[in-house]
Amino acid sequence: MIDFMKFKSTYFFISSVLVLTALASIFVWGLKPAIDFTGGALIEVSISDENVSSDDLSQYATNIESVDVSSVQKIQDTNNYVLRTNTIDENKKAEILSEFKNNYSNVVEVRFETVGPTLGRELLIKTGVAIFLASILILFYVARQFKDRIYGVSAILAMFHDTLILIGAFAIFGHFYEVEVDTLFVTAVLTTLSFSVHDTIVVFDRVRESLHDRPNLNPYDVINKAVTETLSRSINNSMTIIFMLTALSLLGGVTIRWFSVALLIGTVIGTYSSTFTAAPLLLILMRRRRQNS
Amino acid sequence: MISNFFKKPKNVLMIVLFISVFAGMIDLPKTPINIDYKLPEFLGGKNIKYSNIIGGYNIYAFNGRVQRNLEIKKGLDIAGGVSVLMEADMSQVSATDKATALDSLKNVIERRVNLLGISEATVQTSRFGENYRIIVELAGVFDTGKALDTIGQVAQLEFRIEDPENPSTDINFLPQFIPTDLNGADLLRATIGFNQGDTVSNNEPQIELQFNSEGTKKFKEITEANLNKRVAIYLDDNILIAPVVQSAILDGKAVISGQFTLEDAKLLVTQLNAGALPVPVKILEQRTVGPTLGQESVQKSIYAGGVGLLLVMAFMILYYGRLGILASIALIIYGLITLALYKIIPVVLTLPGLAGFILSIGMAVDANILIFERIKEELRAGRPVGIALENGFGRSWDSIRDANLATIMTAFILFNPFDWPFLPTSGPVRGFALTLALGIFISLFTGVIITRNLIRVFYKKVKVKNI
Numbered sequence: 001m002i003d004f005m006k007f008k009s010t011y012f013f014i015s016s017v018l019v020l021t022a023l024a025s026i027f028v029w030g031l032k033p034a035i036d037f038t039g040g041a042l043i044e045v046s047i048s049d050e051n052v053s054s055d056d057l058s059q060y061a062t063n064i065e066s067v068d069v070s071s072v073q074k075i076q077d078t079n080n081y082v083l084r085t086n087t088i089d090e091n092k093k094a095e096i097l098s099e100f101k102n103n104y105s106n107v108v109e110v111r112f113e114t115v116g117p118t119l120g121r122e123l124l125i126k127t128g129v130a131i132f133l134a135s136i137l138i139l140f141y142v143a144r145q146f147k148d149r150i151y152g153v154s155a156i157l158a159m160f161h162d163t164l165i166l167i168g169a170f171a172i173f174g175h176f177y178e179v180e181v182d183t184l185f186v187t188a189v190l191t192t193l194s195f196s197v198h199d200t201i202v203v204f205d206r207v208r209e210s211l212h213d214r215p216n217l218n219p220y221d222v223i224n225k226a227v228t229e230t231l232s233r234s235i236n237n238s239m240t241i242i243f244m245l246t247a248l249s250l251l252g253g254v255t256i257r258w259f260s261v262a263l264l265i266g267t268v269i270g271t272y273s274s275t276f277t278a279a280p281l282l283l284i285l286m287r288r289r290r291q292n293s
Numbered sequence: 294m295i296s297n298f299f300k301k302p303k304n305v306l307m308i309v310l311f312i313s314v315f316a317g318m319i320d321l322p323k324t325p326i327n328i329d330y331k332l333p334e335f336l337g338g339k340n341i342k343y344s345n346i347i348g349g350y351n352i353y354a355f356n357g358r359v360q361r362n363l364e365i366k367k368g369l370d371i372a373g374g375v376s377v378l379m380e381a382d383m384s385q386v387s388a389t390d391k392a393t394a395l396d397s398l399k400n401v402i403e404r405r406v407n408l409l410g411i412s413e414a415t416v417q418t419s420r421f422g423e424n425y426r427i428i429v430e431l432a433g434v435f436d437t438g439k440a441l442d443t444i445g446q447v448a449q450l451e452f453r454i455e456d457p458e459n460p461s462t463d464i465n466f467l468p469q470f471i472p473t474d475l476n477g478a479d480l481l482r483a484t485i486g487f488n489q490g491d492t493v494s495n496n497e498p499q500i501e502l503q504f505n506s507e508g509t510k511k512f513k514e515i516t517e518a519n520l521n522k523r524v525a526i527y528l529d530d531n532i533l534i535a536p537v538v539q540s541a542i543l544d545g546k547a548v549i550s551g552q553f554t555l556e557d558a559k560l561l562v563t564q565l566n567a568g569a570l571p572v573p574v575k576i577l578e579q580r581t582v583g584p585t586l587g588q589e590s591v592q593k594s595i596y597a598g599g600v601g602l603l604l605v606m607a608f609m610i611l612y613y614g615r616l617g618i619l620a621s622i623a624l625i626i627y628g629l630i631t632l633a634l635y636k637i638i639p640v641v642l643t644l645p646g647l648a649g650f651i652l653s654i655g656m657a658v659d660a661n662i663l664i665f666e667r668i669k670e671e672l673r674a675g676r677p678v679g680i681a682l683e684n685g686f687g688r689s690w691d692s693i694r695d696a697n698l699a700t701i702m703t704a705f706i707l708f709n710p711f712d713w714p715f716l717p718t719s720g721p722v723r724g725f726a727l728t729l730a731l732g733i734f735i736s737l738f739t740g741v742i743i744t745r746n747l748i749r750v751f752y753k754k755v756k757v758k759n760i
Contacts, residue, residue, distance in 0.1 A: 044586075089576060090438050112437075112581040119378070119577050122421065126717040130706055133716070137702045145695060184645060187707055187722045191729070194703035198696045202663070205692045233666040236612065237659045240605045244655035247601035248648060253590025255370065256648045263652065 004227045005220055008280035015161060015277050018269075022168020025175070031167070032174035034182035035084070037124050039117030040070070043083045043093060049104040057081055060099045067092055073178065075254065080110055087114055127186050134190050135159070138197055145201070146208060150285040155200045158278035162196040162269045163189060169265050173258070184259040192266025199238075199274035203230050207282065219286040227279050238271040302749035309743050313626045316633035319363055321348030352637075363636045367432070368643035369580075370721055371587035372413070374432040377441065378578040381425040386572060395425045397571045402427060404567035405444050421714045427574065430720070437581050445576065450477030450568025451527045452512075454519050467535055470525045473515055478573075479508025483565035485558050488550055498558040499550040502565070509545030517541040528568050533561060590644050598651040602628075609658060613665050619747040620661040620740075627657045627739040634731060646724025653732025659696075660740030663689045682752065686745050693741070697733050704730035 035042055047057075054072040061069045061083060073082045083096075093112055100107045138159065143152040166189060173179035206226035210217060245264040252260055298304050328343040352361045369376050386394050399418050406414045406429070413432035420426070434440050453470035481503045488497045504512050515524060516538045525535035536549045553561070606624065609617035631650065635642065668685030676684065707726035709716045 090441050090579065094438055108583065109581070110583040110586050112579070114576075114579045116577040123717055126715060129715050130717055134703050134706050137706070138699055141699060141702065183717065183719050183722055184725075186717075187645065187725055190703050190707060191700075194700040197699045201696045201699070202692050205695065229670065230666075233662055236608075236662045236666075237656075239608060240658050240662070241652065241655035243604040243608065244598070244601035244651050247597040247604065248594065248651055251593060251597035251600060252648070252651075253593040253644065255586070255590045256594070256644050259645060260648060263648075 001221075001225055001228045003224060004231075004275070005224050005280060005283055008283065011276040011280055015273070018165050018168075019161060022164045022171070025168045025171035026164075029171050029175040031171055031181045032179065033120075034180035035113060035115045035120070036182045037120045037127075039087050039115050039120040041085045041088045041093070041114035042111070043085070043096065043109070044075075044080055044111035045083070045097070045100060046078070046080045046106075046108045046110050047100065047104050048079045048106040052079075052081070052104060054081065056103075057083060057100065060103060061085065061096045064092065064095050064099060067096065071178075087116055089114065123183070127183075130186070131190065131193075134193055138193060142197060142201070146204060150282060150289065151204050151208070154278045154281040154285060155197050155204065157281055158200055158273040159193055159196045161277050162192055162266065162273050165269050166192055166262060166266050170262065173261075179258050184256070185262055188259055188262030188266060191263060192270060195267055196270040196273060199234050199271055200278045202233065203227060203274050203279055204282070206230055207279075219283055219290070223279050223283050223286075227275055231275060234271055234275060238267055241267050302746040305742070305746040306750055309626065309746070313629055316626075316629040318348075318350065319633040319636055320629055321350075324348045361639075365636060366639045366641045367587075368641045368646065368720060368724055369430055369432055370582055370644050371591055371642060371647075372432045373582045373584040373587055374413075374430065374434050375437045375440065375579065375581045376428070376430045376720070377444075377576055377580075379427045379429065379445065379574040380577050381427065382573045382575065383423075383425050391425060394571050395420075395427075398574070399427060401567055401570055402429060402444055404563060406431065408564070408567055409440060409443055411440070419712070419714070419718070426577070433584075435581075435584060437579075441576070441579075445574055446570070450480065450565065452476065452515065453525045453527055454515060455522045467525070467532070468523065470523075470527075470532075470535075473511070475508060475511040475515060477568040478570065479504050479511060480565065480568070481505045481508070483562045485555075485562050486548070497550065498553045498555050499548055500553070500558055500561055500565070502547040502549070504545035504547075506545070509543075512545060512547065513541065513543050516547075526565070528564050533564055587644065591647065594644065594647050594651065598647075598654065601651060602654055605655060605658060609661070615752065616661075616665050616668075616748070619744055619751060620658055620665075622747060623661065623739045623743045624654065624657055626743055627736055628654065630739065631732065631735050634735065635728075640727055640731070641720075641724060642728075643721040643724030645721045646728045649725040649728035650732065653729055653736065656732065657736035657740060660689070660693050660736060661744055663693055664741070664744070682748055686741065690741070693737070697737065700733055701730055704733075 054074060058069045058072045061067055066086075067088055068086045070084045070086075071082075072084075074080070075082060088096075093114075097107065097109055135156070139152060139156055142155045143149065146152060170179060170181055170185060174181065203226055206229055207222055210222045210225060242264065245260050245267060248260040249257060249264055323346060325346050326344060328341060330341045332339050332341065350363055352363060381395060381398055383391050383394065395418050399416055403416045406416060411431050411434055415428075415430045417428045418426065419428060429444060431440060451472055452475040453472050456469040456471045459469040484501050484503070486499050486501045488499050519538050520541065521537060521539070523535045523537050526533045534549065536551065602624075606617075606621040609620050609624075611617070613620065631653070634640070635650075640646070664685050667689045668681050671681035671684045672678070704726040706716065708723050708730070709718050712718060
């Protein structure tokens with residue numbers, strides 16, 4: 001048996017640094033919401049013409065009445081450009097495209113998305129409800145499963161820890177790589193919630209099993225034993241998921257690249273936290289309870 | 294009897310083998326086989342010729358009552374096409390009629406989509422508070438401008454009258470028509486009726502029009518002013534029919550009779566009904582995906598999935614040795630069954646859905662890893678191999694079930710199966726939730742039942758130390 005809990009202040013230190021960095025990034029840079037949430041339009045065009053520049057594209061589009069271009073971005077290794085504008089309709093889009101076609105050869109529309117501003121707000125509310133509902137469901141589930149509040153509390157705290165770090169990572173990506181937060185990101189966050197408790201439950205199951213057999217054992221030893229017994233399983237299982245997600249992030253299509261990255265970060269943090277955040281938290285709560293009684 | 298049958302691992306494996314082969318056949322895309330091979334001289338030098346097409350099978354069951362081709366259904370983000378969310382302007386509709394208005398709006402839009410000849414289209418309604426919406430998805434449609442104009446226009450249907458400046462001189466030619474303010478929005482419905490009047494034309498099909506109150510007023514004025522002249526009905530600038538007004542219509546109920554065949558009458562009624570949206574609509578959200586973007590992403594994702602799968606199998610075999618080989622076999626069976634289920638259900642595959650499938654391959658070995666780690670522990674505790682194997686499976690089950698339930702709950706919220714209006718619904722996200730949840734259920738089967746019986750049959754005689 002390895003004495004994992006000896007270093008629990010180190011784990012808490014690492015977690016605090018990660019969480020504080022995440023919080024700071026969220027407050028300083030914020031998240032870059034996609035048009036799903038803000039409303040607006042996105043046009044992706046492929047232009048295989050040597051003389052294209054993002055500035056010119058922006059200028060051509062802005063020349064059209066009631067079109068405001070907020071950014072033009074070239075997608076790496078392709079001839080594709082992504083224009084972000086205010087909410088426009090099909091006709092305005094056609095005007096922009098014909099303006100491009102007048103100036104360049106080989107203009108092909110790849111993707112066009114436009115979302116009304118009211119819809120964005122609505123999705124924001126619904127997303128909030130979904131995250132709230134998922135947390136509540138998981139909370140009740142863990143509480144019912146372990147019939148003991150401190151297990152639930154530790155699992156949920158670890159879950160929030162994971163979620164915060166994932167969101168913080170995307171605040172950083174948003175700032176440095178212009179990565180936007182869209183519906184798929186929310187999906188990744190919700191999936192992370194469940195993966196996070198997935199691993200934690202396996203560790204806690206072991207703790208409960210040991211205490212069930214011999215309730216007077218020292219919590220320190222019980223948790224150390226549980227962590228030792230489950231660590232290789234936790235790491236191995238995450239490894240297989242990490243293989244798949246890394247392959248998908250590096251080799252998969254552009255459309256789901258950041259979705260895969262979000263899931264990857266969630267999985268890594270979720271694995272770390274079940275052993276190094278949830279288990280030490282459980283230990284502290286168990287000790288406190290013994291002192292009080 | 295039956296329980297005894299399933300207690301024999303070999304029997305279970307036979308069933309598993311049967312299921313796998315069956316799933317493999319369903320998975321197989323249409324592949325032509327052409328064998329033209331000359332045997333070497335010492336084998337007789339005969340020519341072997343064989344040519345056939347395998348795969349791409351269809352479902353044909355219950356004497357043809359269930360028929361479907363087994364192709365993977367592609368979502369809009371893969372196939373390309375356009376998806377539109379439209380909001381109905383219900384401000385002029387009384388509260389009790391809003392639900393009906395939404396339904397008839399859906400019907401009209403469906404008919405228009407059919408008129409456009411779009412085969413893969415879905416039209417759905419959705420309500421969020423006081424917002425009434427229609428979601429239209431048109432796969433494979435890239436001329437979005439034309440499609441959206443056709444679908445979203447309130448009044449494509451127009452009533453026109455003879456142009457007094459250009460009176461017709463020849464009764465064999467239709468006169469020039471000029472537009473009126475009567476249009477499809479004023480028409481409540483068109484139905485087929487049968488003439489009950491004189492004996493000559495008895496029981497001939499005729500078309501009955503019912504206008505709303507506004508339309509009744511307008512139609513009354515038009516018919517009064519154009520007695521014995523033609524009133525033409527236009528759909529999209531094409532003339533449908535130009536009957537002669539025989540009397541002024543005061544009650545908004547017009548009858549068009551003539552030598553209609555039943556087929557003609559039906560077509561006309563469809564066109565007339567499709568011509569009128571009961572309420573105006575406004576586009577809130579539109580997403581168009583070109584034909585190439587999705588295909589490229591699919592190819593890349595499948596490649597990535599293949600690389601990941603090999604890594605996972607290599608890892609399992611390196612770490613768990615022969616147990617890992619058995620887990621890899623179970624994993625391949627998992628892939629075969631999952632793909633077959635996608636085709637049978639059918640699951641509409643989106644890009645996030647594909648990501649969910651690829652992710653689920655990584656998760657599918659989770660049960661195996663849990664079990665194998667338990668087996669190792671049991672062996673370390675000094676138990677004999679047979680008991681260690683069975684205990685490993687038995688004791689892991691609770692953890693496996695508990696751990697996966699949380700993911701199932703999240704998938705439930707993401708999929709939103711009951712269309713709860715307070716939760717987000719998005720096709721791609723649903724695709725992800727569905728493949729993830731399916732993945733968990735199937736991997737419980739392959740990871741626990743298949744691996745367990747594979748081990749019982751193939752792992753009996755192995756030395757303890759090697760595990």
